[in-house]
Amino acid sequence: MSSFATAPRLSNAPQLLHELARPQPGISPQERVGVAAEWLRVSPYHCVPVLSGGILVGLVTEASLTTYLRQAPDGPERRHWLEALVEGTVLVPTAALSPLLNIESLLEALETERADALPVAEGNGIYYGMVGRADLVRELLRPLALPQIGGMATPVGVNLSTGAVSAGVGNGALILTGSCFFFAQLALLVLLNALAPALQPLPLPPAWRESVELALTALLTLAGFLGLIRLSPIAGFHAAEHQVVHALESHTPLLPTTVGRLPRVHPRCGTNLMAGSFLLGLGGAFTPLLGNLAYVFSGLLALFFWRTVGSWLQQNLTTRPASEAQLMQAITAAKTLLTLHELHPTPATPLRRLLNSGLPQMLLGFALGAGVLALLGLLIPPLGDSLRPHWQALF
Known part of the structure; x- marks a missing residue:
């Protein structure tokens, strides 16, 4: 050689x-x-x-x-x-x-x-x-090189964005995702509130019992919410989104056989931020026991383990192996994104980057879900009376 x-x-x-x-x-x-x-x-x-x-x-x-x-x-x-x-x-x-x-x-x-x-x-x-x-x-042609790619998984497909342009499912799917998250969170709160009277108090000193019960409630809420994602089509599309972004970043051929072998875990996934927020929030659960010192421990946990916990959650809860149809939809979105980026290679403005991130649409969907339920509560008084105890916990 x-x-x-x-x-x-x-x-x-x-x-x-x-x-x-x-x-x-x-x-x-x-x-x-x-x-x-x-x-x-x-x-x-x-x-x-x-x-x-x-x-x-x-x-x-x-x-x-x-x-x-x-x-x-x-x-x-x-x-x-x-x-x-x-x-x-x-x-x-x-x-x-x-x-x-x-x-x-x-x-x-x-x-x-x-x-x-x-x-x-x-x-x-x-x-x-x-x-x-x-x-x-x-x-x-470096001005045409892809910038950092963002993505969002929805119940009906993947949305990808360079900040300046986006491809895949549109605003309707992102709004639907926000509404689904609202109703999923509401359903979990209703279930937890229904089960609470049947649970016996833990045989612990009062401060210990309050801290452990708060921590368990937060853990069950998070696990239940992520478990619902795992059972929904979002998990498969979430995996396809991560895999196709890996393919774009590593210049891997956009084929189901190659994209499907790439990792389902991505370091920039929002699940990592969710994990960090959960670890940091544990400080609030243990303040009855440790006072403000609890936030020091939870801050250290979040600082050192947010990516580790986030990666585990991605692998086991927020993604599942994508079907071939889900991979093909993500691959089609990626190819469309490449074409749009070549046609519009200019950098994104902050406002356009925010709109193409999908977060405003998801928040709008969450608000629409709350609005529809509030309207139903006004039109159907028994429904409003049954849901009223859960509103404060939800917001």
Whole structure:
């Protein structure tokens, strides 16, 4: 395998390859040729890196795959050739570029190897990603690069936004989500208030009993609310939203088979903020026992564990494996977002960013849910009388 790790660097080209390289996924030498062919079909580089324990061992290229398949017999026998291992059939050696090379060195290497793209690896073979002429074009078109992407899962689909533009389900779905959250929270409060008289007081000293009961009530409310999300279509769309955002951020092909393998947990998910707020709010539950010192402990809990608890909640409650239909809706939204961003690459104003975040629409939906219920309470006095005890706790 040749290497350009010692090619000269030019001081007038500060952009280095580790800044341009994309973390294109690789396959194992023991992978089947048929799987390599599928990865090759969606690869933006027309080649797929082959890795062994994170070490680059070569590439599968269109040329190597074509040469191999041309030798295969026609008919059912060809299928057996696709079951062969990549190693020893379609694996070819390749040049490896140092991540510290600059753009001029990249152009020189591509010309020397007569290639459109080459892998980037350390001198010991540790793989960084792929880089090629397409990445140079991407660098020149950097104003069109995607900014930080936001998303919102609803009962009917995914909404994605760059701040300046949005795609996927529209305002109606976001308003519906806010109304669903209102009625879900109301239902939980009604259920808890109905069960409260049947529960026996805990056999603890008064201060301990009040603190533990407050903490348990908060925990049950949160678990019940998130459990309802888990049982609803929102959980599947929430997973699809996270996975498609991961795909956009890592330049992974927007296909159900690839997007569906990405993590359901995302570090920017609002569930993390919910977890932090819950941990911080535990201070209020334990003030009868510890006084203001309770907020010190809850603040430390929130500071150190909000992401850990948020990630656990995402994995186990606020998402569930997305169906193929849910993944396809999220992928369609992502592709539409890319198209709109290319047509409108200007930065978002603060007001547009707020509107495209989906939060105002959800708050409007929450208010509409409350308004509809209040109106029904006025028109149906028995209903209003039964709901009145829950309003104060809800707001």
